[in-house]
Amino acid sequence: MSAAAALLVAVALDLACGEPPAAVHPVVWMGSTIQLLKRRAPAGGRIAELLWGALMALTVPCLFAALGAGLAALLAPHPALSVLLSGVLLKPTFALRALRGAAFGVRDALAAGDLPAARAALGSLCSRDASDLDEPALVAASIESVAENTSDSVVAPLFYFALFGLPGALFYRAVNTLDAMVGYHGRYEYLGKASARLDDALNFVPARITALLLVTAGWLRGADARRGLAVLRRDGGLTESPNAGRPMAAMAGLLRVELEKRGHYRLGDPIAPLRRELIDEACRIMVLAALLFAALAALAALAIDVMGYWKEAL
Secondary structure, three states: OHHHHHHHHHHHHHHHHOOOOHHHOHHHHHHHHHHHHHHOOOOOOHHHHHHHHHHHHHHHHHHHHHHHHHHHHHHOOOHHHHHHHHHHHHHHHOOHHHHHHHHHHHHHHHHOOOHHHHHHHHOOOOOOOOOOOOHHHHHHHHHHHHHHHHHHHHHHHHHHHHHHHHHHHHHHHHHHHHHHHHOOOOOOOOOOHHHHHHHHHHHHHHHHHHHHHHHHHHHHOOOOHHHHHHHHHHHOOOOOOOOOHHHHHHHHHHHOOEEEEOOOEEEEOOOOOOOOHHHHHHHHHHHHHHHHHHHHHHHHHHHHHHHHHHHHHO
16 A cells, blocks of 8 residues: 555655756766766777676666665655655656656747747757757657657656566666666667667566557547557557657557658658647647556555555465
């Protein structure tokens, strides 16, 4: 019961308060730790970078998971305090309100007719080069990022919390932070390879759950759920990432739009124009999907707690 209550505390904190200050934000601490290890990476070629990257992919997530496990053990004799502090520490592992706020930043800049500001605001959602994006392309990139981050930034950490408690959520968030900082082509190609592969593995199930949740939320909101499922099946595997395309394709189908990253993929069909108002609808679908999953995750955590009590009683 305590895990389910902690999850509800965390969701309430997110919706009411948003992100904690950087000085006390565990994800900022993760980033600082990763930055320190990046600076100490050996310059001995690909093999050395691969090995150092594998060490980073193991040590950083395990360190923060161990801290979470230690805190959970210390708080175990104090149920009320455990629920409160676990909820406070779980909150920074996901970012529902911040995700919506970042998307609204792009929308508001577009509404003001300020393309440079909209391009700058997109940087809070994704790392894509926005220097030559027009309004429809900025809308598409925002919708894609909202859909993908529904999985990475909301569903996945809650999924691992439901299964493994606070250590699971912290482990996942550390892996995802590693992937964001070093898991891409270019300078950190080999240093980030282990982190990228681990992130792909951890997101495999949450991404597919997220896609189905988005379709469900879209159906509840009167969107084209049948097309959402059809585009998910047809286009979900077209992205380089084995996971990102699933929620993005589902959202494209729900909104009846085509989402394109030039030279990489096209998801969905250009039935409806890419209007900035669709950012609002994508966010409404995202929030509903996230709340649906939070309820499911709380029930799963409660079921796991109850099974644990039964085992102790027997």
